[in-house]
Amino acid sequence: MKQAFKMHLYPNLVEEYKKRHDCLWPEMVELLKQHGVKSYSIFWDKETNDLFAYLEIENEALWNKVALTEINQKWWRYMQDIMETNEDCSPVSMPLRPVFDLNE
Template identity: 55%
Template sequence: MQRFAFKMKLKPGFVAEYQRRHQVIWPELVQLLKAAGVSDYSIFLDEETLTLFAVQKQAGQSSQDLGTNLIVQKWWAYMADIMDTNPDNSPVSVPLREVFWLE
């Protein structure tokens, strides 16, 4: 099991909408993530900078490989109006290097 962390950026004025959309995350997306080995997935918000910090555990294929899946692409399109995105609607995501872990 590997742990991955990354950051994304939320557009101003969309904190409540981001939370609302994740409270009703699509069951087929959850199923896809779990089938790909993603677990213990959390997203935190730095309200001062609107930076989203995500951390997840992965077993099996990398979640980056999921970008070709139609469900993931639909989710990206659904979220594109409230986040910084790349031309393909994927969120601008910056991997973070682990510098400390207390197990």
């Protein structure tokens, strides 16, 4: 199953965002794998500071449980100073609807 969404990074913080993800906590990597994430990529649009996330997951219900974990919530708090977030520190994100896929 494929999912995509966009988020928004605060100005001039792309290098910090990249640095934090280059050192992604091992427990976060393990959490994502345990919750069926097969592939996860994030791209940056320098014109808008938007982040485009694309992931492949095994199961949507399992993926949705990631948000409830202590590790994930700790990650959200760690990232909240460099990107738009909700009151619970989760990133403000907008799901993107697929409109074309050559593999389908």
